[in-house]
Amino acid sequence: MKKIFLALFLSATSLFGGDFYGIIVAETEVENIGHHVFFDAMRMNRQMGKIAKNLGREFKQIMFYDDDLVADEIIQQIDSLELKHDDIVFFYFSGHGQQAVEHPDDPWPLMKLGGRQAINLSTVTMKLLEKNPRLVVAMADCCNHALSIDPVELYFAFPKGEIIDDCEKELIQVNTQKLFHDHSGLIMASSSKAGEPSWSGMMGSFYTLYWIQALYHELREQDTAWEMIFERTTQRLEDKQHPQYLIIPSNEDARLTLDVLKN
Amino acid sequence: MKYFIVALFMTLGVFLLSLDTTAVPLSTDQLCGKIGSEFVHAIESADTIKALKLLPKHHKTKEEKQGYNVIPSEREMDEALVRAVKSCILNDEHYYFDMTKKCEFVPEIGFIISGDKEYTVYASYCAKQLKFIDGSHEIIIDCDPMGPLMEKTFERAVRS
Numbered sequence: 001m002k003k004i005f006l007a008l009f010l011s012a013t014s015l016f017g018g019d020f021y022g023i024i025v026a027e028t029e030v031e032n033i034g035h036h037v038f039f040d041a042m043r044m045n046r047q048m049g050k051i052a053k054n055l056g057r058e059f060k061q062i063m064f065y066d067d068d069l070v071a072d073e074i075i076q077q078i079d080s081l082e083l084k085h086d087d088i089v090f091f092y093f094s095g096h097g098q099q100a101v102e103h104p105d106d107p108w109p110l111m112k113l114g115g116r117q118a119i120n121l122s123t124v125t126m127k128l129l130e131k132n133p134r135l136v137v138a139m140a141d142c143c144n145h146a147l148s149i150d151p152v153e154l155y156f157a158f159p160k161g162e163i164i165d166d167c168e169k170e171l172i173q174v175n176t177q178k179l180f181h182d183h184s185g186l187i188m189a190s191s192s193k194a195g196e197p198s199w200s201g202m203m204g205s206f207y208t209l210y211w212i213q214a215l216y217h218e219l220r221e222q223d224t225a226w227e228m229i230f231e232r233t234t235q236r237l238e239d240k241q242h243p244q245y246l247i248i249p250s251n252e253d254a255r256l257t258l259d260v261l262k263n
Numbered sequence: 264m265k266y267f268i269v270a271l272f273m274t275l276g277v278f279l280l281s282l283d284t285t286a287v288p289l290s291t292d293q294l295c296g297k298i299g300s301e302f303v304h305a306i307e308s309a310d311t312i313k314a315l316k317l318l319p320k321h322h323k324t325k326e327e328k329q330g331y332n333v334i335p336s337e338r339e340m341d342e343a344l345v346r347a348v349k350s351c352i353l354n355d356e357h358y359y360f361d362m363t364k365k366c367e368f369v370p371e372i373g374f375i376i377s378g379d380k381e382y383t384v385y386a387s388y389c390a391k392q393l394k395f396i397d398g399s400h401e402i403i404i405d406c407d408p409m410g411p412l413m414e415k416t417f418e419r420a421v422r423s
Contacts, residue, residue, distance in 0.1 A: 031367075031368065031401075031403065032363055032368065032403045033363055033365055036363075036365075094365075095365065096365055096366055096367045097365060097366065098366055098367065112367055141365070142365045142366075143364055143365045143366035145366075191365075197364040197365065197366055197390075198364070198365045198366075199362045199363065199364055199365065200362065200363060200365055201361055201362045201363075202361070205365065206362075
């Protein structure tokens with residue numbers, strides 16, 4: 001009975017719940033970390049696909065990588081998105097980054113796009129919020145400046161072949177709904193605070209790896225929350241890298257907050 | 264007695280030499296593994312090193328090298344400074360070999376090591392990274408453990 005209810009619930013949200021947009025901007029050709037970024041992009045794309053599936057929403061994937069990384073084209077594509085009120089948008093960036101120097105109070109990073117181009121995470125987030133979707137999740141895994149830290153030991157805890165029983169499948173779907181469908185407004189995150197670097201290794205970027213691990217575990221908890229995912233990620237990075245996140249349940253309040261940072 | 268005094272002075276000399284903190288430490292396998300033993304050997308055996316000051320792209324200068332603007336005030340360093348620069352570069356303890364920062368490498372100073380062929384090392388103080396250039400092969404290594412020693416030592420090479 002529970003299963004039938006869940007199936008009905010999922011199909012209902014799929015009918016009335018809008019689409020799930022996954023926008024990935026990955027600096028895969030960048031000097032030194034290109035292959036790390038490639039792993040990040042592949043992993044996040046897979047995660048987004050899973051999230052969309054568990055939400056019962058159509059996954060609309062938009063990827064910018066290699067030679068596609070032209071700031072104007074990315075902004076143009078975002079501008080041309082026709083989002084419905086109940087859509088969910090997940091924006092993810094991996095690549096080089098630095099502090100948003102032109103707005104000293106903006107704690108969110110400037111995302112580099114190869115060459116001399118760059119976009120602020122807060123600018124992209126604002127553009128997405130202005131389209132009034134149900135929820136915007138915006139995340140950047142990149143440096144937010146430079147700081148001396150010790151190496152991070154990576155821990156890979158992903159099961160090789162995921163064996164999910166029906167109960168667990170239901171739990172994952174319910175938790176995914178809680179995280180994405182039951183939230184509105186803005187979820188914003190970056191892999192380091194202003195003035196600090198982010199790190200990557202042979203297997204990818206540490207923040208992205210730990211964030212995916214945290215999501216994996218949180219989706220299997222009896223109760224879940226965005227805060228827990230970000231806190232778990234922070235905990236795993238120990239004191240070596242200091243990520244930040246912001247959760248604002250109203251689109252209007254989120255826009256006001258981002259606006260204040262730039263003035 | 265005369266031989267005893269000579270032996271005493273020789274022993275003292277050896278002892279004082281061993282206290283020379285500017286002696287170039289042996290490079291370890293990790294740096295060789297990353298940049299190649301020929302590159303490491305070229306740095307080890309270099310008698311002179313030329314320093315270059317580099318500026319970001321928007322600074323207009325006469326010469327461009329490796330995509331960066333290079334101030335053409337190359338000059339040779341004295342022996343003590345060459346040893347100090349080598350001590351900074353040739354030490355595995357000064358690097359992270361298994362991880363790297365996700366920020367752009369913007370060089371602020373460069374060193375040219377000439378031997379059988381020319382090798383270049385660029386340094387970025389803000390990213391705390393070194394870029395080793397051997398012909399078309401380039402590699403960036405994070406050198407955070409070097410701490411303030413890098414800027415302090417390297418800047419002496421271009422300060423007039």
